[in-house]
Amino acid sequence: MNDTPLSVALLGSGTVGSQVARILLEDAEELTQRVGAPLRLIGIAVRDPQAPRDYAAPAGLYTTDADALIDAADVVVELTGGIEPARTRILRALRAGKHVVSGNKALLAREGAALQRAADASGAQLSYDAAVAGAIPILRPLRDSLAGDQVERVLGIMNGTTNFILDAMHTTGADFDDALAEAQRLGYAEADPTADVEGHDAAAKAAIVASLAFHAEFTLEDVHCEGITGITAADVAAAQAEGCVIKLLAVCERLEEGVSIRVHPTLVPNEHPLASVRGAFNAVFVHSRDAGQLMFYGPGAGGAPTASAVMGDLVSLARRVVLGGPAVPDFSYAQLPAVGPEDVVSSYTMGLQVKDRLGVLAGMAQVFAEEGVSIRTMHQTKHGPHRGAGQPETTIRVVTHRAADRRVRATIEKLRGLDAVDAITSVIRVED
Amino acid sequence: MNDTPLSVALLGSGTVGSQVARILLEDAEELTQRVGAPLRLIGIAVRDPQAPRDYAAPAGLYTTDADALIDAADVVVELTGGIEPARTRILRALRAGKHVVSGNKALLAREGAALQRAADASGAQLSYDAAVAGAIPILRPLRDSLAGDQVERVLGIMNGTTNFILDAMHTTGADFDDALAEAQRLGYAEADPTADVEGHDAAAKAAIVASLAFHAEFTLEDVHCEGITGITAADVAAAQAEGCVIKLLAVCERLEEGVSIRVHPTLVPNEHPLASVRGAFNAVFVHSRDAGQLMFYGPGAGGAPTASAVMGDLVSLARRVVLGGPAVPDFSYAQLPAVGPEDVVSSYTMGLQVKDRLGVLAGMAQVFAEEGVSIRTMHQTKHGPHRGAGQPETTIRVVTHRAADRRVRATIEKLRGLDAVDAITSVIRVED
Numbered sequence: 001m002n003d004t005p006l007s008v009a010l011l012g013s014g015t016v017g018s019q020v021a022r023i024l025l026e027d028a029e030e031l032t033q034r035v036g037a038p039l040r041l042i043g044i045a046v047r048d049p050q051a052p053r054d055y056a057a058p059a060g061l062y063t064t065d066a067d068a069l070i071d072a073a074d075v076v077v078e079l080t081g082g083i084e085p086a087r088t089r090i091l092r093a094l095r096a097g098k099h100v101v102s103g104n105k106a107l108l109a110r111e112g113a114a115l116q117r118a119a120d121a122s123g124a125q126l127s128y129d130a131a132v133a134g135a136i137p138i139l140r141p142l143r144d145s146l147a148g149d150q151v152e153r154v155l156g157i158m159n160g161t162t163n164f165i166l167d168a169m170h171t172t173g174a175d176f177d178d179a180l181a182e183a184q185r186l187g188y189a190e191a192d193p194t195a196d197v198e199g200h201d202a203a204a205k206a207a208i209v210a211s212l213a214f215h216a217e218f219t220l221e222d223v224h225c226e227g228i229t230g231i232t233a234a235d236v237a238a239a240q241a242e243g244c245v246i247k248l249l250a251v252c253e254r255l256e257e258g259v260s261i262r263v264h265p266t267l268v269p270n271e272h273p274l275a276s277v278r279g280a281f282n283a284v285f286v287h288s289r290d291a292g293q294l295m296f297y298g299p300g301a302g303g304a305p306t307a308s309a310v311m312g313d314l315v316s317l318a319r320r321v322v323l324g325g326p327a328v329p330d331f332s333y334a335q336l337p338a339v340g341p342e343d344v345v346s347s348y349t350m351g352l353q354v355k356d357r358l359g360v361l362a363g364m365a366q367v368f369a370e371e372g373v374s375i376r377t378m379h380q381t382k383h384g385p386h387r388g389a390g391q392p393e394t395t396i397r398v399v400t401h402r403a404a405d406r407r408v409r410a411t412i413e414k415l416r417g418l419d420a421v422d423a424i425t426s427v428i429r430v431e432d
Numbered sequence: 433m434n435d436t437p438l439s440v441a442l443l444g445s446g447t448v449g450s451q452v453a454r455i456l457l458e459d460a461e462e463l464t465q466r467v468g469a470p471l472r473l474i475g476i477a478v479r480d481p482q483a484p485r486d487y488a489a490p491a492g493l494y495t496t497d498a499d500a501l502i503d504a505a506d507v508v509v510e511l512t513g514g515i516e517p518a519r520t521r522i523l524r525a526l527r528a529g530k531h532v533v534s535g536n537k538a539l540l541a542r543e544g545a546a547l548q549r550a551a552d553a554s555g556a557q558l559s560y561d562a563a564v565a566g567a568i569p570i571l572r573p574l575r576d577s578l579a580g581d582q583v584e585r586v587l588g589i590m591n592g593t594t595n596f597i598l599d600a601m602h603t604t605g606a607d608f609d610d611a612l613a614e615a616q617r618l619g620y621a622e623a624d625p626t627a628d629v630e631g632h633d634a635a636a637k638a639a640i641v642a643s644l645a646f647h648a649e650f651t652l653e654d655v656h657c658e659g660i661t662g663i664t665a666a667d668v669a670a671a672q673a674e675g676c677v678i679k680l681l682a683v684c685e686r687l688e689e690g691v692s693i694r695v696h697p698t699l700v701p702n703e704h705p706l707a708s709v710r711g712a713f714n715a716v717f718v719h720s721r722d723a724g725q726l727m728f729y730g731p732g733a734g735g736a737p738t739a740s741a742v743m744g745d746l747v748s749l750a751r752r753v754v755l756g757g758p759a760v761p762d763f764s765y766a767q768l769p770a771v772g773p774e775d776v777v778s779s780y781t782m783g784l785q786v787k788d789r790l791g792v793l794a795g796m797a798q799v800f801a802e803e804g805v806s807i808r809t810m811h812q813t814k815h816g817p818h819r820g821a822g823q824p825e826t827t828i829r830v831v832t833h834r835a836a837d838r839r840v841r842a843t844i845e846k847l848r849g850l851d852a853v854d855a856i857t858s859v860i861r862v863e864d
Contacts, residue, residue: 296729305722308721
């Protein structure tokens with residue numbers, strides 16, 4: 001046991017920061033045993049020391065001078081979120097050789113490689129397990145447990161808000177707007193839900209996961225991102241009729257030409273372990289060459305769960321510091337291009353509204369055949385004349401076999417050009 | 433990049449060892465990049481160099497002289513299993529400061545603490561993630577990711593053979609003997625299935641998991657163990673009628689007085705994530721104070737999956753050795769007693785055969801009341817006279833509220849003493 005304490009500076013005291021302060025202060029004795037030296041919280045940088053908080057640390061710990069706090073610390077825990085001032089502060093710490101624990105997915109997805117280089121240059125440790133999937137240990141298994149395996153594919157439900165909304169749409173038959181309003185009422189969605197429902201939050205996490213899974217540098221810009229705002233109650237009903245649920249999946253996939261990273265709504269068969277991930281839970285499914293199929297499941301957000309992940313990083317790095325060990329950098333050695341969605345091969349389901357005319361199906365089938373997109377199933381439902389006027393209409397649902405994205409896009413363009421096709425109401429990928 | 437290779441000695445070339453040899457030889461270039469120096473397989477200690485193997489390494493690598501091989505290596509990978517000569521060889525390596533990766537659950541569950549002390553004394557690393565749940569990364573998350581949290585309870589399906597048998601009993605209605613025979617025919621159970629069906633294999637894993645989860649030393653002797661040989665088709669049918677499945681669970685639980693570690697058949701409600709773990713898959717469910725509920729799921733055995741876990745340990749420790757870092761010992765600092773099953777509080781389901789007489793239920797209820805075991809539900813089914821002779825019989829199924837094990841045992845003893853009770857056909861715990 002070493003008596004020299006490690007000084008910890010906490011930046012931010014929101015939902016997660018408050019819980020980290022609580023654990024550091026209330027579990028001090030136990031943490032000392034686990035680390036081999038005391039972990040001393042020397043201050044909490046906040047904008048307003050008087051603001052109310054989930055957990056109130058002794059008033060003397062709060063400060064508005066983040067830089068002075070950083071300079072006095074051995075380890076900096078950054079939980080403010082956003083790009084600035086988090087970026088400048090983390091760089092200040094790393095350049096001075098101070099270890100950093102961060103849960104800032106937006107920053108890490110954009111500048112993770114630059115931050116890692118700053119850490120490597122000074123021998124500091126940069127840890128960020130809390131940035132992806134809250135408390136679910138996913139980054140450490142990818143980096144360490146699967147370090148001798150070949151990851152082929154990662155499929156993740158990495159955003160609790162969208163999973164809650166989609167789950168509600170499946171359970172109640174509600175349309176997107178109503179399910180979103182309910183999620184907002186219950187505190188599962190923010191007043192401005194854009195980052196969640198447009199998939200940006202999941203996309204940031206996907207970039208971080210892909211970097212660790214494939215040992216290469218990827219950023220948010222490498223991620224193709226589609227949100228769930230276009231998903232209708234009719235799409236959900238059609239998915240259920242196919243024995244599937246619609247999930248917003250983050251997919252990181254090793255292809256021959258490189259790595260595809262994408263976030264999009266996906267039909268997942270009911271038997272797939274990801275189909276039963278309910279409410280605001282997250283889950284990450286990993287396919288690897290030797291380990292086969294692994295799944296990690298748990299709360300993807302929340303103050304205490306995310307604080308648990310932050311503390312795991314903090315205790316692990318503190319233990320190593322006490323033992324006199326060097327930082328263990330991430331090992332991004334591979335030069336792998338991110339490939340665009342156009343080369344990705346998936347099955348698709350499409351909904352079309354067509355005129356009830358002779359030869360419509362034959363004309364459509366011709367378009368699919370021209371583009372080499374093979375049809376697995378085609379269902380049609382006839383409706384009477386719409387609102388009592390005009391011609392009768394037909395709804396068609398097509399499920400394709402696996403086809404390259406650009407082939408499917410070309411097919412859709414051509415279908416739109418057919419006189420008998422009034423509208424293409426949905427195009428959703430299917431996970432086989 | 434360091435050019436000095438790390439020499440790896442492989443002890444054993446069975447199902448897992450063959451796959452480790454394959455990965456070391458076929459992925460040599462990729463592994464060099466990941467580690468920062470070459471990992472060189474210098475030899476494979478076997479009993480018979482001529483024996484056929486799943487993967488044939490160059491003949492020159494096989495040797496019968498394990499000691500000479502150990503002495504020439506930097507890292508020893510022990511995959512022979514069993515207590516001796518594995519124990520003596522691991523100690524030889526650790527005492528000479530050589531790092532050891534092992535997947536030997538039987539040995540680690542018995543002598544893990546002694547081996548760890550040998551490693552600590554010489555500054556060697558002892559890693560054994562492959563010993564529990566095959567490829568599923570569970571030990572590393574417990575040790576590192578949850579290092580700042582308080583684990584309260586771990587529930588695991590940690591034996592694929594018994595899960596396969598129980599799953600078959602649920603799916604086909606088969607009795608235990610038939611399901612076991614089918615598992616043996618398909619290669620999921622060994623000719624002598626004792627270690628699996630009596631729960632010994634799961635018990636060894638539970639001891640290792642409990643030690644890491646609660647930061648204290650536990651051995652196989654601390655585990656209360658009941659197997660599945662007594663589970664009947666009638667028990668399975670009764671469980672299904674209750675909306676449950678029967679699983680062989682390893683339970684590691686923090687109680688006020690200490691830690692309870694046990695393996696026993698358990699009724700798990702259909703909605704519980706562990707209920708849907710099918711066939712030979714494993715899963716580990718962790719409840720912790722801050723992270724909440726986490727689940728880890730994957731293949732619990734098999735050559736390639738277990739080799740993936742071995743390689744994860746090997747690459748992680750090799751990376752640290754290349755960086756010049758010290759070994760990171762496990763941190764068993766807590767002095768926690770293992771408590772016997774008699775203090776554990778659970779719900780139970782019981783099956784009884786009773787005579788169809790007036791007052792039988794009242795007499796039984798009186799016994800439960802005397803022992804303070806509260807009855808949640810009681811169902812009775814009347815049968816005609818057994819084999820056309822004697823009195824008509826009644827089957828009674830009782831589900832209790834939570835009660836201490838010793839209270840339930842006392843209740844059972846008293847019930848056996850009742851003249852109207854012919855037999856107690858089953859007593860199974862229920863996971864709420």
